[in-house]
Amino acid sequence: PTVLLVVVASFACAAPPDWPAVEREAVGLLQECVRIDTSNPPGDVSRVVALLERALARDGIATKRYVADAKRGHVNLLARLPGRGAGKPLLMLAHTDVVPVVPSRWKLPPFSGTIKDGELWGRGAIDMKGLGIIELTAMRLLKRAGVVPARDLLLLFDCDEEIGGDDGAKWMTERHYADLDPAVVLDEGSSGSLGIYTADGRTVFGVSVEEKKVLWLKLVAKGESGHGSMPGPHNAVESLVRIAARVPALQPAPRDTPVLAAMRKSLGTLADNPVTRSLARTTVTVTSLRAGVGDPPKVNVIPGIAEATIDCRLLPEDSASAMIAAVRGLLDDPAVTLEVIHAPADVTPLPYDTPFYRAIVETVSAFVPSALTVPVILAGGTDARFFRAHGVPAYGFEPMVRTPEEEELMHGDDERIRLSEFARGIRMELHLLETFLR
DSSP states (O other), X not given: OHHHHHHHXXXXXXXXOOHHHHHHHHHHHHHHHHTXXXXXXXXXXXXXXXXHHHHHHTTTOEEEEEEEETTTTEEEEEEEEOOOSSSXXXXXXXXOOBOOOOGXXXXXXXXXXXXXXXXXXXXXXXXXXXXXXXXXXXXXXXXXXXXOOSSOEEEEEESOGGGTSTTTHHHHHHHOGGGTOOSEEEEEEEEEEESSSOSSXXXXXXXXXXXXXXXXXXXXXXXXXXXXXXXXXXOHHHHHHHHHTTGGGGOOOOOOOHHHXXXXXXXXXXXXXXXXXXXXXXXXXEEEEEOOSTTTTOTTEXXXXXEEEEEEEEOTTSOHHXXXXXXXXXXXXXXXXXXEEEOOOOOOOOOOOSHHHHHHHHHHHHHOTTOEEEEEEESSOOTHHHHHTTTOOEEEEEEEEEOHHHXXXXXXXXXXXXXXHHHHHHHHHHHHHHHHXX
């Protein structure tokens, strides 16, 4: 009853939605999206884009396609609900590609969209087709209610997020920024949680206002190939391993950033787990080693090349160029070189206490009165970073509560979403939009 009153009020006396029908429609659309395999690579999202186009067209919402790579099906779709021109748009983001799966490791087929025990199973159910359908449904409900928002409401379904965004958000901000030019961005990144930020059972809604910068590096060592019984003086594997073993020492000590200090002020003592520990430091991790001749590699063959990858996740205040220089400083062997796979922009963190952030806080209070809402740093990377590089405040907020076990399903086996949280998420998203856009 409380939820219904909140939503009715947000429509300013318009008839409330037929919520059971809305939920059935949204769940059905999510099932259709999950059943389309958009694993990246190759990241062909063209069929999902066509499906979303049809859904939006049924409500008369205008869309435009932006084709980054037609052969690979790398397509972006922008939907627009025109407003009254009171300011630049609010832009919602939703990526349509997903990470690959190993089907044999799943209890149910990963692209089946099966509903079992109140959960919808499938790759992308959480990351992030589920949130995309929540955003789309909220936009459709505004249109059906005849709401003309104060400013344009945009929804960008972008591709290629899972491998860096080169044909997705990055491509859109480099080539078509004028079509977006938002005042604020709403993306994935953080949800309501139980037992992640605190150990005392409180529900905490984190709103990611910053994210760690993603810096990916590769060490490449070259040496003499030959028979394992006759080693020469220049062994690529040995050169690589010696330098790679020194990389973890570059990881700096934990420290409080302004956002982490704000978290501690609101929550007190944080729970001790991999998530909270990662928020207090820049991490530097050797993630792969590759060498050998043949598959499986021949024991008696010395390979002429060896490679290692390094995943650096930098606190927002830390410099990517400084970390690159630090890794390069380890290279005391001319046979080993450093390649930059992906480098982030060194962007100054933006103020986050804005009217939109306060609208999120109000929305959480209306639907989950006992929950705390706090700013957080996101350990992973999202498409929001491309807009923060343009000086645009961007927030990661998913209006659902997840347990630590559910968080682990993202990019993991047996990914699935609780339909009760999905349904509440639609109501919360709608309330948030109306609160900010009225």
